[in-house]
Amino acid sequence: MVKIAVLVSGGGTNLQALIDRQQAGELGCGQISLVISSRAGVYALERAEKAGIESMVISRKECGSAENFDKKLVSELKSHGIELVVLAGFLSILGKEVIDAYPNRIINIHPSLIPSFCGNGFYGLKVHEAALEYGVKVTGATVHFVNEVTDGGSIILQKAVYIEPDDTPETLQRRVMEQAEWELLPKATAMLCEEIQKEKDNK
Ligand code: GRF
Numbered sequence: 650m651v652k653i654a655v656l657v658s659g660g661g662t663n664l665q666a667l668i669d670r671q672q673a674g675e676l677g678c679g680q681i682s683l684v685i686s687s688r689a690g691v692y693a694l695e696r697a698e699k700a701g702i703e704s705m706v707i708s709r710k711e712c713g714s715a716e717n718f719d720k721k722l723v724s725e726l727k728s729h730g731i732e733l734v735v736l737a738g739f740l741s742i743l744g745k746e747v748i749d750a751y752p753n754r755i756i757n758i759h760p761s762l763i764p765s766f767c768g769n770g771f772y773g774l775k776v777h778e779a780a781l782e783y784g785v786k787v788t789g790a791t792v793h794f795v796n797e798v799t800d801g802g803s804i805i806l807q808k809a810v811y812i813e814p815d816d817t818p819e820t821l822q823r824r825v826m827e828q829a830e831w832e833l834l835p836k837a838t839a840m841l842c843e844e845i846q847k848e849k850d851n852k
Contacts, residue, residue, distance in 0.1 A: 651842040651849075654683040654731040656739035661693025663737035663758055666831035667838060668700045676835060679842035683729045685722070687741040703729075709741055719744040726750070732845055735838055736795060740772060748797060755795040756841065758834045760825045762807055763791040767800035777818040777825070786812050788821070790829035792837040805837045 655664050664684065670676050684697035684704040697704040705725065712718035723746055726734060736743075736757040748755065759767055759776070766779045766788070780788045789809040794802035808829040812821060 650680040651678050651732050651845045652682040652730050653679050653733045653735055653838065653842070654685060654726055654729065655681055655735045655737050656685050656687070657691065657693035657737050658687045658740040659691050659693060659738050661691065661696045661738065662826060663830055663834050664693050665696050667735065667737065667835050668696065668702070670835035670839070672700075675839065677839040677842050678846045679733070679838055683725070683731060685725065687739060693738075715742075715744055716746070719746040722747050723750045733838070733841055734795075735834065737834060742799065743795060745797060748795065753794055754841075754845070756792055756805060756837060757795050757800070757802075758830055759791045759793065759800050760788075760822065760830060761791065762787070762789040762809065763793060763800055763804060767791075769799050771800070774818045774822060777821040780812065781816060781818060781821065788812055788825060790825055790833055792833050805840070806833045808833055 655667060657664050667681060671681055681702055684702050686694050686706050687708055689706045694704050707718065707721050709715065709718045712721055732754065734751055734755040761767055761776050761780060766776050771779065787809050789807060791804055792806045793804045796802040810825050810828045
């Protein structure tokens with residue numbers, strides 16, 4: 650099995666999609682072993698608990714500095730034997746120490762077709778507001794590797810979603826989740842777990 654940590658900050662519908670696929674036996678050799686939230690009291694933590702997955706809160710504020718936050722994160726990931734880190738609506742930026750500890754082993758889901766509507770400041774509804782304001786007719790979601798550039802790592806999977814004439818940021822956000830995010834994130838996770846397992850088998 651390949652041990653996965655899912656990092657969250659909010660409602661956790663992408664976490665739920667991963668849990669559902671795992672329960673349906675569709676996450677390949679991936680095993681969600683840990684959920685880390687950057688905020689206390691979020692619904693994603695309840696989803697983890699209901700699924701019987703260990704969870705914890707690591708908040709940047711409580712850590713005092715970005716460096717301490719990164720250190721704490723790496724030490725928890727390593728002590729739990731985590732091999733793949735999945736960012737599912739995680740709103741804290743990861744520092745170099747975390748990225749260097751998991752080269753090509755951290756992935757993120759972004760709710761647009763990168764390189765459109767991405768980078769610093771493009772999160773949550775803001776992404777969909779920007780797409781509507783620009784007037785694009787197609788948007789979507791992207792799963793990509795995480796490096797030191799926000800939304801800048803290489804792309805793993807993308808899926809397009811059509812924009813409807815009467816869309817609001819909220820209806821568009823929902824459709825992008827339903828038609829793209831909840832499918833792509835588990836798919837990319839399963840693909841990478843397969844790769845990691847093969848690497849381990851060949852050692
Ligand atoms: C999703 O739109 C995801 O693409 C973005 O943050 C949102 C998280 O939603 N990175 P949820 O917490 O998974 O419901």
